[in-house]
Amino acid sequence: MRNRLLPALAVAACLAAQSSAPASPPLSEAFGAETGAALVINPQTGTTCALFDPHGLLSQPFPPGSLVKVFTAIAALEANPSAASFLVTCVPSSPTVPAFDACWYRPGHSTLNLKQALTVSCDRYFRALAQRVDPESFFSVLQRFSLVDDAGTRRWSRQETTQAMVGFGSRLRIPPASLLAAYACLFSGGCLYDLTSGEGTLARRVDLRPEIARLICEALADSPVTGTAAETRKEAYLPSLAGKTGTASYLYRGQTDYRKTHGWFVGVAPAQDPQAAVCVFLLEGKGIDAARIGVKILSSILEGDRR
Ligand SMILES: [Zn+2]
Numbered sequence: 001m002r003n004r005l006l007p008a009l010a011v012a013a014c015l016a017a018q019s020s021a022p023a024s025p026p027l028s029e030a031f032g033a034e035t036g037a038a039l040v041i042n043p044q045t046g047t048t049c050a051l052f053d054p055h056g057l058l059s060q061p062f063p064p065g066s067l068v069k070v071f072t073a074i075a076a077l078e079a080n081p082s083a084a085s086f087l088v089t090c091v092p093s094s095p096t097v098p099a100f101d102a103c104w105y106r107p108g109h110s111t112l113n114l115k116q117a118l119t120v121s122c123d124r125y126f127r128a129l130a131q132r133v134d135p136e137s138f139f140s141v142l143q144r145f146s147l148v149d150d151a152g153t154r155r156w157s158r159q160e161t162t163q164a165m166v167g168f169g170s171r172l173r174i175p176p177a178s179l180l181a182a183y184a185c186l187f188s189g190g191c192l193y194d195l196t197s198g199e200g201t202l203a204r205r206v207d208l209r210p211e212i213a214r215l216i217c218e219a220l221a222d223s224p225v226t227g228t229a230a231e232t233r234k235e236a237y238l239p240s241l242a243g244k245t246g247t248a249s250y251l252y253r254g255q256t257d258y259r260k261t262h263g264w265f266v267g268v269a270p271a272q273d274p275q276a277a278v279c280v281f282l283l284e285g286k287g288i289d290a291a292r293i294g295v296k297i298l299s300s301i302l303e304g305d306r307r
Pocket residue numbers: 090103104105108109121122123124125
């Protein structure tokens with residue numbers, strides 16, 4: 001099935017039009033000299049709250065890094081609810097072990113279940129989980145959330161698919177605006193909004209079992225406290241935050257560069273009553289860099305709303 005609801009060209013045209021408006025000061029200031037883009041929406045209505053995209057990055061597909069792990073988890077849980085209690089021990093990785101065979105956290109995460117692994121984004125856990133997930137189920141989840149169309153998922157090898165499920169490699173590419181819409185959908189009871197107009201049009205309702213949505217949201221809500229984004233909230237005004245960071249293979253204008261990475265962050269706040277959802281994409285950087293910017297933006301917007 002083609003992606004009819006969030007057509008890439010329409011997203012590009014609309015976001016380009018929105019980009020011509022002056023960026024909200026908090027967004028441009030939060031980026032400083034970094035090259036990147038950010039989009040803030042109200043996850044309950046899909047309306048655009050703020051936009052910063054001077055280089056037109058939000059509608060371009062990029063490798064999503066660890067942000068894809070949420071959809072791997074959904075595919076695993078839908079196929080088998082007992083996946084929630086699947087345990088994997090993340091052992092220490094020596095410095096000589098290649099990244100794809102290791103975990104980003106070299107000392108090792110010890111033994112984790114799925115929710116804990118999502119919170120800390122354990123690569124070793126998701127590599128073991130991915131080997132149990134049927135590729136068709138994984139791509140079907142991505143299509144339901146309008147992240148890819150079927151043409152983009154043909155002729156993948158099992159190894160390529162497993163790598164994509166963990167967040168490695170550059171074959172899977174998703175525009176930042178589409179990832180934001182999909183994450184916001186998890187926090188809005190399954191409402192997937194079309195972000196093309198900026199006004200929040202309901203594209204479709206995504207069927208997702210409540211217990212799965214709850215597990216994912218709770219794992220992401222734990223993440224800023226105990227996971228990869230722990231330090232981002234220390235000085236920010238944020239009552240609670242759910243979020244996910246990603247550090248992805250660099251692929252820009254058809255060129256890979258193994259010395260560089262893209263930095264991603266998607267965050268929703270407050271976690272229990274989401275009022276704002278942000279996606280930050282850094283052309284060069286790491287997930288934690290994007291998270292620092294995202295937290296600044298969310299703090300600024302929510303503080304502004306309080307006044
Ligand atoms: Zn790990």
